[in-house]
Amino acid sequence: MSDTAENKGRRDFIVVASNTMMAVGAGAVAYPLINQMNPAADTLALASIEVNIGALAEGQAITVKWRGKPVFIRHRTADEIAAANDTVIDDLRDPESDADRVQKPELLVIQGICTHLGCVPLGQKIGEVKGDFNGWFCPCHGSHYDTSGRIRKGPAPTNLEVPPYAFVSDNVIKIG
Amino acid sequence: MQTQKFKSPVVRWIDHRLPVFSFMHHELHEYPTPKNLNYLWNLGSLAGLALVTMIVTGIILAMHYTPHVDHAFQSVERIMRDVNQGWLIRYIHMNGASFFFIVVYIHIFRGLYYGSYKAPRELLWILGVVILLLMMATAFMGYVLPWGQMSFWGATVITNLFSAIPGIGESIVIWLWGGFSVDNPTLSRFFALHYLMPFLIVGVVILHIIALHRFGSNNPLGIDVNGNQDTLPFHPYYTTKDMFGAMVFLTIFASAIFFYPNFLGHPDNYIPANPLQTPAHIVPEWYFLPFYAILRAIPDKLGGVLFMFGAIAVLFVLPWLDRSPVRSGRFRPVFKIFFWLLLADCVLLGWLGAKPAEGIYVILSRLATAWYFFHFLIVLPMLSLVEKTRPLPQSISTPVMGGAAMAGSSAPREKPNA
Numbered sequence: 001m002s003d004t005a006e007n008k009g010r011r012d013f014i015v016v017a018s019n020t021m022m023a024v025g026a027g028a029v030a031y032p033l034i035n036q037m038n039p040a041a042d043t044l045a046l047a048s049i050e051v052n053i054g055a056l057a058e059g060q061a062i063t064v065k066w067r068g069k070p071v072f073i074r075h076r077t078a079d080e081i082a083a084a085n086d087t088v089i090d091d092l093r094d095p096e097s098d099a100d101r102v103q104k105p106e107l108l109v110i111q112g113i114c115t116h117l118g119c120v121p122l123g124q125k126i127g128e129v130k131g132d133f134n135g136w137f138c139p140c141h142g143s144h145y146d147t148s149g150r151i152r153k154g155p156a157p158t159n160l161e162v163p164p165y166a167f168v169s170d171n172v173i174k175i176g
Numbered sequence: 177m178q179t180q181k182f183k184s185p186v187v188r189w190i191d192h193r194l195p196v197f198s199f200m201h202h203e204l205h206e207y208p209t210p211k212n213l214n215y216l217w218n219l220g221s222l223a224g225l226a227l228v229t230m231i232v233t234g235i236i237l238a239m240h241y242t243p244h245v246d247h248a249f250q251s252v253e254r255i256m257r258d259v260n261q262g263w264l265i266r267y268i269h270m271n272g273a274s275f276f277f278i279v280v281y282i283h284i285f286r287g288l289y290y291g292s293y294k295a296p297r298e299l300l301w302i303l304g305v306v307i308l309l310l311m312m313a314t315a316f317m318g319y320v321l322p323w324g325q326m327s328f329w330g331a332t333v334i335t336n337l338f339s340a341i342p343g344i345g346e347s348i349v350i351w352l353w354g355g356f357s358v359d360n361p362t363l364s365r366f367f368a369l370h371y372l373m374p375f376l377i378v379g380v381v382i383l384h385i386i387a388l389h390r391f392g393s394n395n396p397l398g399i400d401v402n403g404n405q406d407t408l409p410f411h412p413y414y415t416t417k418d419m420f421g422a423m424v425f426l427t428i429f430a431s432a433i434f435f436y437p438n439f440l441g442h443p444d445n446y447i448p449a450n451p452l453q454t455p456a457h458i459v460p461e462w463y464f465l466p467f468y469a470i471l472r473a474i475p476d477k478l479g480g481v482l483f484m485f486g487a488i489a490v491l492f493v494l495p496w497l498d499r500s501p502v503r504s505g506r507f508r509p510v511f512k513i514f515f516w517l518l519l520a521d522c523v524l525l526g527w528l529g530a531k532p533a534e535g536i537y538v539i540l541s542r543l544a545t546a547w548y549f550f551h552f553l554i555v556l557p558m559l560s561l562v563e564k565t566r567p568l569p570q571s572i573s574t575p576v577m578g579g580a581a582m583a584g585s586s587a588p589r590e591k592p593n594a
Contacts, residue, residue: 032261041258135294 043079050168053107061124063112066175070112070120071163072136073173074097076147083134084148085151094158098148101162109165109173111150114138116156136160208407210395210416212572215288217393218421220282222361225422225516226276227381231374233269241321241368245360248323249448267437273315275429277463280308289515291503293393297493300387302581303380306489310377315461316585317370323363324445331358331366333458337471340478357451398504399568406572457532465529466522470548472533473541483545490552497552499560507566511559518551 024153039047049065053073061074076084084098102108111121122128123136123145132143133152138145143154149176150159165175182188182197242251255262284304287293293301312573320331335352339345347565366524377545392401401407408414432439440462444455462466467484474480506514525544531537 032264033232033236035260036262036265037239038260040240040254040260042254043258059424 005142007014017158019066050172052172054171059148063124064175066163069174072108072110072124072149072160073113074108074124075108076108080134080147084146084150087146087150089149093151096148096159101148101150101159103165103167107173108147108149109162110160111163112136113161114140114143114156115151115158115160116141116143116154120161189221189367192433203410204415205409205411207389207410208392208401208404210393210401210406210572211408211413212395213234213399213414213417214392215417215421216282216286217395218418219279219286220388220416222279222421222425223276223283224381225425226272226279227374227377230269230272230276231378233265234270234371234374236265237269238371239365241367243364244323245323245363246447248321248363253324263432266552267433270441271429271432271437273318274463275425275481276311277315280311281463283309285519286527286531288518289392289505289512290396290502291398291498291505293495294498294503295495296391297387297394300384300390301495302492303384305488307380308376308491309488310380312464314370314373314377315463317366317373318431319364319445319461319498320358321364321370322445323449325447325449326442326445326458327451328358328451329454329458330460331362332508335462337360337481337484342478357450374394374564394503395572396504397569397572398502398507399572402447402571402573408482459530462526465527467529467531469541470545471523472529473538473545476522483549487548494552494556498556500563500565502565508559508563509566509570510563511556514551514555514559518548521547 010060014048045052047067049064049066051062051073053062053075055072056062056075057086058075059077061072063070063072065071074080078137081098087098089095089097094101098105100111106109112124114121115141119138121131121136121138121143123130129137131153133144133146135147135149135152143156145156145160146152146154148159149162151157163175165173168174181201182191187197226546237255240251240255240262242248251578252266256261256264259265269579270291287301287304316334320327333360335349338352339349341348350356352362354365392407442459442461443457447455461466467487471480471484472485474483500508502508504514522543524540525548528537528541528544533541
């Protein structure tokens with residue numbers, strides 16, 4: 001084979017073209033091998049739940065499991081709602097008004113997962129420590145949340161997350 | 177050792193302390209390979225490709241599979257329906273087993289025809305037979321895991337083979353089962369062993385390759401390499417050729433996976449295992465059929481089992497049965513005829529293994545079984561003594577037989593300049 005410039009150009013083209021095709025092929029092979037670890041169809045099918053809150057009296061709280069993790073639902077008392085609204089928003093680490101975190105003021109729905117490293121905070125059951133702000137307290141590293149589930153003290157960076165939910169009827173909410 | 181063969185100073189630094197790059201360069205790059213290899217010499221690297229494919233897809237399947245009698249079938253159906261691209265990964269694994277055997281069987285018959293088992297490659301051959309045995313055990317246990325009807329009854333029949341052992345047979349079978357029938361303990365241990373054995377295969381494959389690289393590949397002429405003029409460096413010549421072969425193989429493999437994924441399977445295995453009812457027509461996977469035919473041909477329980485295992489055992493001693501100093505079938509006119517008869521006999525046995533054990537099929541199975549052992553135990557030793565072989569070429573580079581022996585001449589062809 002002669003090493004004229006034209007031949008060299010052609011050869012480079014062949015090399016680049018085949019390497020490109022190989023990269024495309026490798027990607028096509030890798031995709032299913034990696035994507036199989038994503039949630040399967042049956043797992044996704046369980047991604048929303050309905051909860052009846054009709055029996056939840058004022059001052060009571062329940063914990064439900066959604067996507068394998070706890071969701072806190074608390075029927076707040078007037079005092080708790082007032083305490084959440086009286087907070088000066090600018091002083092918060094993750095400024096958010098209570099009104100932005102609820103659809104009906106008496107019903108607070110939040111993910112029961114500390115935003116620090118994923119533990120479940122205390123404060124749902126009677127007698128559990130509720131922290132300095134009468135909300136929730138994470139025993140792992142000492143994060144305190146207020147009655148709106150906002151971070152007030154401790155290492156957690158953000159407020160307890162509000163999951164997507166909607167009122168199906170007055171007594172039933174659908175989470176997810 | 178040439179220290180300047182790697183450009184990168186990082187590579188040189190590592191190689192000086194841990195000579196992995198020198199090792200790879202020596203075994204995969206400059207490794208001298210006979211220059212007259214034909215496409216049958218692609219099957220070794222294809223078998224390696226198949227093994228890697230099986231291990232990768234197998235590990236993925238194990239992430240989603242549940243080895244329990246109450247959940248195994250469901251978990252496989254979940255893989256097929258719910259897991260992202262799970263159907264694809266399972267079909268690759270399922271058909272991969274068949275294609276692995278296709279490749280390995282061609283690889284074995286290549287070795288039989290060109291005398292690749294002869295000195296000094298006896299251990300190379302024996303390690304290959306060990307790999308075949310491990311593959312068979314792995315494939316059998318893998319077929320049990322989906323816990324369909326064929327899984328269950330295949331496991332029952334094959335484990336019962338061991339009950340033929342006089343005296344201790346029954347105890348061995350109960351030990352294998354971990355109970356009094358194929359049940360949950362059997363499934364759990366089969367899963368554990370099915371996961372383990374491919375890695376044992378990898379180990380033996382490494383030994384197989386070490387043994388291969390000791391004397392290098394055999395070649396279609398079956399004569400020893402005489403020097404550099406008879407060889408080519410493995411890279412780029414044979415890496416390119418192996419990659420081209422891999423493309424062809426993958427094209428066929430992909431066609432099977434996407435268009436005929438259940439062609440080689442059995443519909444009964446999509447019925448959940450039922451220990452109270454055996455399917456009307458129970459056959460093993462196609463790659464076991466010749467051995468299954470031998471098992472059924474012998475009208476005695478222990479005898480059938482002995483002959484079936486004997487069909488593989490005979491391969492272990494093959495280097496000492498065929499004493500002819502000429503390796504390649506090309507220069508053995510009588511051997512060549514018997515080689516094709518053996519191949520036909522194995523295909524016939526495979527066909528008979530899928531037929532019901534009655535009437536003419538039984539008689540044919542017995543004749544074919546007899547011929548199989550006749551070939552190895554009588555024909556090959558006799559031919560070593562009486563066959564008049566054709567003259568061997570002096571070297572791979574010297575054609576002595578006219579054009580025929582040197583088909584595919586490697587003389588550089590002049591290409592008109594553009």
